[in-house]
Amino acid sequence: MIVEEAPAKLNLALHVRARRADGYHELETLFAFVDFGDTVRVAPAAQASLIITGPFGAALSDEGDNLVTRAATRFRERFGGGEYAIELEKHLPVASGIGGGSADAAATLRALARLHGIALDDPALFGIADALGSDVPVCLLGRTAIGRGRGEQLEPVPGRPGTPALLVNPGVAVSTAEVFRRWDGVDRGELGSNPLEGRNDLEAPAITVAPVIAEVLHILSEQCGAMLSRMSGSGATCFALFDTEVERGAAHIALRRTGWWSVATTLR
Structure with a gap:
């Protein structure tokens, strides 16, 4: 096997x-x-x-x-x-x-x-x-x-292995085709070398499909030490990257109170 x-x-x-x-x-x-x-x-x-x-x-x-x-x-x-x-x-x-x-x-x-x-x-x-x-x-x-x-x-490209990460999914399945269908067609510019200066252009259309995504992103962005909070792909899973494992752990405890699926992990 x-x-x-x-x-x-x-x-x-x-x-x-x-x-x-x-x-x-x-x-x-x-x-x-x-x-x-x-x-x-x-x-x-x-x-x-x-x-x-x-x-x-x-x-x-x-x-x-x-x-x-x-x-x-x-x-x-x-x-x-x-x-x-x-x-x-x-x-x-x-x-x-x-x-x-x-x-x-x-x-x-x-x-x-x-x-x-x-x-x-x-x-x-x-x-x-x-x-x-x-x-x-x-x-x-x-x-x-x-x-x-x-x-x-x-x-x-070089990654950031070992960076503490927290994944959160509010328990809704989102159709990729529907999210892309709702994209407004506006080209907001190319991808740069720094992901912190980037964006996810599918966040806005995904929120129209599943408004709870906005709540997840808001809570993640307010967590101490969260240097980047964003939705992944077409959603609904969102993530935050943290400066330290201690800060990620505290955020994980805070997010558990919501009842949403979450996992504390690290970048490979």
Whole structure:
């Protein structure tokens, strides 16, 4: 059995530059990852199977086909191999803007590549990832990077490993398509080198879909030591980065009183 972690993805900044003719949007985003996420276990089997466990497993229990099974199918079509028994241990909220499904698909591809002795930087592996979804390539890369195009054109950059982070989700699932549909189409400028000077252009439209996001962001911004508070992706998960673990811990205690899902972690 191969065990692969599927860490949550954060968009430290997300600039939407334009709508494209193909229905996607031109993006500039700074991706980062944290030391918390799902776990994928893969083993060769006589018959294909997928078991979903974990705190958020029930949210996917009715899905007969998802990004994990699609990743396994695409891998087999490209590289060969047999059937696999896969377990997805789901710790990340579903439809929450932190790349849960994309991270799971990427972890599945990494596990299968390890089973078959395929290099993790094989271009064909990244081709499969790109076909599965815009965030799957960076989740396969698994490190801090600037994403352009749909987010699949990646430029690795130095990260800030060890930075204390707090993730908060108010328990609402937000449709990515609906949030992008409500974007006002205004290009507010390119992504700079400092994420603190960036923004998430999807925050405003996401708040129109789920107003509670504004409340989460307000509470996070008021926490002592929070140097950056922002929504990730299309929401509804928000995050704050802190100067110290002590300040993050105090904020975590304060946010627990809301009853929202939250996790204290660090950047990878």
